[in-house]
Amino acid sequence: MKIAIGNDHRGCEVKRRIVSTLQQLGHEVVDVGTDGSESVDYPDLAFKVGTAVGEGRADRGILVCGTGIGMCIAANKVRHVRAAPCHDGITAEMSRRHNDSNVLCLSADLLGAELIDRMVRIWLTTEFEGGRHARRVEKIIKFEDGQTS
Secondary structure (H helix, E strand, C coil), X not given: CEEEEEXXXXXXXXXXXXXXXXXXXXXXXXXXXXXXXXXXCHXXXXXXXXHHHHCCCCCEEEEEECCCHHHHHHHCCCCCCCEEECCCHHHHHHHHHCCCCCXXXXXXXXXXXXXXXXXXXXXXXXXXXXXXXXXXXXXXXXXXXXXXX
């Protein structure tokens, strides 16, 4: 799987760990995040990852900032992105199973390394259930595409 990853200045260490995990699992990683402690604007990174996913240049995306919330808000402005701010294994799993999330948003400040590793693995391996959930996701896609009826 091709995964785009982005982070702001708060998420450098977490991003490095996730990139290593993704590569060990055999995924192709496109890193658009920063590698330094100098302040950067999280929307710029969220838009890069979101655009790669929304346009199909990446299968999925992962974003890391202080809380994961800012990245999530920004990424969800990109067409065909379903970004989810997850904080445990259950939210990571359910974001995939019921919402077909394609961008995982994580907190660098509030989550431990082992939990993040577990969440990333769960999120990558959980399949979308489809069924009634597919109907709901389709409504979101249609609304994004201007088909409101």
